[in-house]
Amino acid sequence: MNVAQILKQKGNRIVSLPADARVGEAAGVLSAEGIGALLIMDRAGKVAGILSERDVVRAVANHGMEAVALPVTEVMTANVIFCKPADSIDALMTEMTQRRFRHLPVMDQGRVIGIVSIGDVVKNRIAETVAEAESLRQYIAAG
Numbered sequence: 209m210n211v212a213q214i215l216k217q218k219g220n221r222i223v224s225l226p227a228d229a230r231v232g233e234a235a236g237v238l239s240a241e242g243i244g245a246l247l248i249m250d251r252a253g254k255v256a257g258i259l260s261e262r263d264v265v266r267a268v269a270n271h272g273m274e275a276v277a278l279p280v281t282e283v284m285t286a287n288v289i290f291c292k293p294a295d296s297i298d299a300l301m302t303e304m305t306q307r308r309f310r311h312l313p314v315m316d317q318g319r320v321i322g323i324v325s326i327g328d329v330v331k332n333r334i335a336e337t338v339a340e341a342e343s344l345r346q347y348i349a350a351g
């Protein structure tokens with residue numbers, strides 16, 4: 209199982225906000241969409257950063273109520289790490305564990321074609337493990 213197969217199942221929807229959005233708006237979108245992170249896009253349509261619920265929590269901890277009025281560009285992570293469609297689930301698990309984040313946008317030929325979360329990775333890893341166990345059971349039963 210790789211990133212391309214995960215996207216085939218979950219789709220290519222990308223939730224994003226423009227770089228002039230405020231943190232309060234981003235929190236509203238994360239909550240309404242039931243997601244943990246969104247992409248921040250610049251005027252040219254390029255990825256300017258990624259903003260996760262953790263960034264919102266940090267902004268509130270540091271700025272209190274004033275956090276909601278801050279521009280998203282002040283609290284997002286500008287140095288975005290991407291994955292590729294051919295990357296394996298194991299490679300994503302390693303990347304997320306080592307870098308301590310839970311979201312990887314997917315870059316394909318200079319275009320972002322989706323975003324994979326740790327939830328997607330875990331769901332697919334469990335499905336693989338269940339399928340492996342079932343085929344082993346069948347193998348043993350046949351012998």
Ligand code: AMP
Pocket residue numbers: 244245258259260261262263284285287288289290308309310311312313
């Ligand atoms: P998360 O665990 O995804 O909620 O994110 C934890 C921190 O890592 C936040 O500061 C995010 O902005 C940042 N982050 C999340 N995903 C990425 C990514 N793919 N590239 C760079 N930073 C990220």
